[in-house]
Amino acid sequence: MRESILSLTNSLLKNFKSGDELCQTDLILEDWSIYHTYSSFIEVEDLDLEDLAYKLVDSGVSTCAVHKNKNTWVKYQNETIKAKTEFNIGEFLNRAEVQLTYNDKSIISDIENFALESWYQSVQFALSEIKLCSDEYLAEYIRADLGVITATVETSSINLALYPQIKLYKNGVVTIAFRHISPKLSLHYSDFIQDHLNLALFNLSNVKVNLGIAKLAPVAYHQHVLKALPVFKRYRLKKIAQRHMQIANQKSETIQVGDFSFSMLNFTRGGDCEKLSTLAQTIFSILAYLSSTQRQVYTHIVYSQKKVNSVGNFWSGRPYVFITSFENQQYSSELNLLHFKDSFNCILGRTYPVINIPQINYANRDYRYFDDYSILISDASILYVWSKKGVENQQEWQDINIGYLIYEQHMVNELAEYGYMIHRMLLNKIKISDDLEKINNLRLQVLEFRSNITDLLRYGELREVLEDSLNKFNTPQLYQQIEKSLVIKKDILLQRYNEKKQTAGMLLTILFGILTSMSLSKVFIEPLWDLAKLPISQDENLQLIYYNSVSFILVIFFIILILRLSDRK
Numbered sequence: 396m397r398e399s400i401l402s403l404t405n406s407l408l409k410n411f412k413s414g415d416e417l418c419q420t421d422l423i424l425e426d427w428s429i430y431h432t433y434s435s436f437i438e439v440e441d442l443d444l445e446d447l448a449y450k451l452v453d454s455g456v457s458t459c460a461v462h463k464n465k466n467t468w469v470k471y472q473n474e475t476i477k478a479k480t481e482f483n484i485g486e487f488l489n490r491a492e493v494q495l496t497y498n499d500k501s502i503i504s505d506i507e508n509f510a511l512e513s514w515y516q517s518v519q520f521a522l523s524e525i526k527l528c529s530d531e532y533l534a535e536y537i538r539a540d541l542g543v544i545t546a547t548v549e550t551s552s553i554n555l556a557l558y559p560q561i562k563l564y565k566n567g568v569v570t571i572a573f574r575h576i577s578p579k580l581s582l583h584y585s586d587f588i589q590d591h592l593n594l595a596l597f598n599l600s601n602v603k604v605n606l607g608i609a610k611l612a613p614v615a616y617h618q619h620v621l622k623a624l625p626v627f628k629r630y631r632l633k634k635i636a637q638r639h640m641q642i643a644n645q646k647s648e649t650i651q652v653g654d655f656s657f658s659m660l661n662f663t664r665g666g667d668c669e670k671l672s673t674l675a676q677t678i679f680s681i682l683a684y685l686s687s688t689q690r691q692v693y694t695h696i697v698y699s700q701k702k703v704n705s706v707g708n709f710w711s712g713r714p715y716v717f718i719t720s721f722e723n724q725q726y727s728s729e730l731n732l733l734h735f736k737d738s739f740n741c742i743l744g745r746t747y748p749v750i751n752i753p754q755i756n757y758a759n760r761d762y763r764y765f766d767d768y769s770i771l772i773s774d775a776s777i778l779y780v781w782s783k784k785g786v787e788n789q790q791e792w793q794d795i796n797i798g799y800l801i802y803e804q805h806m807v808n809e810l811a812e813y814g815y816m817i818h819r820m821l822l823n824k825i826k827i828s829d830d831l832e833k834i835n836n837l838r839l840q841v842l843e844f845r846s847n848i849t850d851l852l853r854y855g856e857l858r859e860v861l862e863d864s865l866n867k868f869n870t871p872q873l874y875q876q877i878e879k880s881l882v883i884k885k886d887i888l889l890q891r892y893n894e895k896k897q898t899a900g901m902l903l904t905i906l907f908g909i910l911t912s913m914s915l916s917k918v919f920i921e922p923l924w925d926l927a928k929l930p931i932s933q934d935e936n937l938q939l940i941y942y943n944s945v946s947f948i949l950v951i952f953f954i955i956l957i958l959r960l961s962d963r964k
Contacts (some may be wrong), residue, residue: 401441422584422738426720428801430572431557431595433675434812435710436820437567440833444537444565450685451539455607455658457561458510460539461517467495469510471502474487477923478502480518484525493518509655513540516560516798522679523803532851534813534844535565542605543652544573544674545659551590556652561678561810566840567707568816569682570809571675572715576796581722584738585747592776595712598668602661603650608662610643612677615684618703672712679706687714709819715744715808717779717801719786728769728782732758739780743773762860770804770860774867777811779804807857811864817841825880829888834881841877920946 414895452468453475460468465480476497477611485493495503495514503511514739517538524533541559542613548555557573562768582591614636647660662669683704725731732739741747742758755773762770767785771778782801828834852858865871914934920942924931932938 420723420734422735422742424577424582424584424718424720425720425722426579426718426797427577427587428717428719428797429575429591429594430715430717430808431575431671431712431804432570432572432715432808433672433710433712434568434570434676434816435679435706435912436816436823437569437679437686438700438705438707438823438827440569440836441687442563442565442567442686444535444563445477447563447686448537448539448680449477454611454685455605456611456681456685457513457539457541457607458507459513460537461514461521462537463533463535464519467514469495469502469506469514471497480514481520484527491522491824509540509542510658512655513560516540516796516802519798519802520806523806526733527803527806527853529850529853529859531636532847533569534840536562538562541571541608541678542657543655543659544602544604545650545652546599546602546669548590548594549600549668551597551807553590555594555599558925559674559678561682564681564813566812566817566820566837568820569679570812570816571678572805573671573674574810584741588742588745588747592714592716592742595671595714598670599674600668600698602663602669602674603659604662606643606647606658606660608678608681609647609662610640611681611684614663615677615680618684618687618887630818644819647667672710676706676714676930679710707820707823709823711815711819714745715775715777715779715805717781717797717804719781719797724781724783726762726783727766728761728780728785729766731780731782732761732769735780739769739771739778743771743776743778745775762856762863764856772860772863772867774869777808777864807852807860808864810851810861813871814844814861814865815868815873817844818870818877822873822877822880825884831888834884838881838904841874845874920949 437532444462445466448462448466448468451457451460452470458470465482467478467480468475469478470476471478478495478497481494481496483494488921494501495506506514511680517540520538524530539561539562544555544557544559546555546557547553555575557575559571559573561569561571563569575594647658649656650659673826682705687703721735723734725734739755739758744755757773758771760771762772766782767782767788768779771780779801786800791797817837818841821834821841824834824837848858848861852861924942933942
């Protein structure tokens with residue numbers, strides 16, 4: 396009897412779970428969005444953002460571009476115009492009336508459907524900045540949509556619809572966010588990680604992009620790669636580009652994606668498979684091409700293209716995840732963490748739990764002080780998880796794209812991407828440039844960003860999110876590397892300066908030696924010539940040349956001797 400009781404007790408102890416373990420359940424997602432974000436930079440000093448915004452819309456790459464100052468570029472009556480987005484904001488920044496005007500007339504009803512949707516999203520981001528940021532500390536930028544990109548994941552045959560949006564800053568930093576929206580079906584978190592969160596790892600087939608991207612991608616590539624071409628090849632390349640534009644127009648097709656229709660074209664690169672990263676790099680090259688000064692057809696053929704801006708030698712990619720609805724969603728964010736912490740850790744680590752290997756506890760800190768949603772940060776991703784309470788409190792502001800639960804938070808993510816990439820841009824500038832003025836201008840921008848974080852964001856919680864995001868992205872180590880690289884660069888430039896100074900001194904020595912040789916020939920060479928009873932030419936000018944030549948040879952000999960002796964020392 397005693398043995399049976401002990402056996403039962405041991406069995407109960409083996410199967411006992413702590414309170415946290417008992418509550419843990421697998422996460423089944425319902426509504427979510429991922430911003431697969433790629434960042435890089437264009438190697439320029441300053442971009443003409445307004446000119447670039449016009450080119451993006453006029454070329455069909457974008458349907459709408461909005462500047463930080465609220466100037467807006469759209470197609471209106473088949474022409475690309477610069478309109479104005481006007482805000483009338485309530486006293487507590489919680490309500491706003493917005494108008495899009497051109498020549499003092501509202502044109503909202505005349506704008507193409509998706510262009511209007513894109514404008515609306517840009518307005519939402521702009522309102523988030525007004526609410527959360529101090530405008531004077533925000534870097535100048537433009538925001539533009541790139542329509543939709545459809546594709547099929549080769550390994551899983553999942554059909555995708557990605558909505559890319561770019562944010563391009565005046566100093567050349569650029570981010571591309573491919574928004575991936577949930578397909579309205581329940582999904583286990585492991586499938587979510589494998590098929591959607593880690594989408595960047597997989598090849599994509601049947602890729603279709605908007606007509607503007609399809610037209611400009613090969614042109615931008617050739618301008619970057621094929622630079623010093625002879626005239627006849629430039630002419631041929633121009634003809635090929637014109638033919639490509641014609642074929643693109645002929646083969647484009649109108650595709651319905653959701654509530655919107657798009658003019659799209661298959662995007663292929665000689666049989667190579669696409670990935671999110673290659674799509675991002677294609678868009679980077681198009682932006683660099685459009686930001687360059689382009690010659691017209693005949694001047695291009697004769698003189699070749701002017702310098703095409705190049706894309707920086709570094710890019711980064713990371714996903715930002717927003718989970719807005721899931722099975723057994725709790726009323727508070729604290730209870731969400733209690734029930735689904737293990738699942739959240741897997742999403743933040745972008746991997747599955749492995750038996751007998753301890754899992755990194757990314758979800759050990761929730762950066763949100765209130766109970767409406769959680770902010771969890773890792774070095775691989777940032778996760779936002781809403782509670783029922785939070786969603787209910789925001790119902791008044793809901794929109795069909797769930798932007799009311801996303802845009803404010805993602806605006807802070809954009810600041811983190813900008814802060815990280817401007818450090819990368821400075822490090823690259825130090826490596827490739829010897830212009831200390833340009834390096835110091837960029838250093839000043841980095842220092843201003845770092846010192847203005849406190850003033851940039853109005854709320855301490857958001858400052859912590861931004862600062863800790865930058866820490867997780869290894870920005871402090873990057874800054875240390877910048878400081879060390881600066882010291883080395885200064886030493887290199889000082890050495891070059893000393894070498895140039897030494898060369899200049901040597902040239903001056905030779906110059907003064909030559910001038911000295913003229914007087915030396917009169918004072919020393921001529922008496923020595925007479926003393927040695929050397930033959931004297933009847934032509935006085937020829938004899939003078941003899942004197943000067945001997946004097947010059949002696950001076951050069953002694954200059955070389957002195958320089959050799961100084962080098963040995």
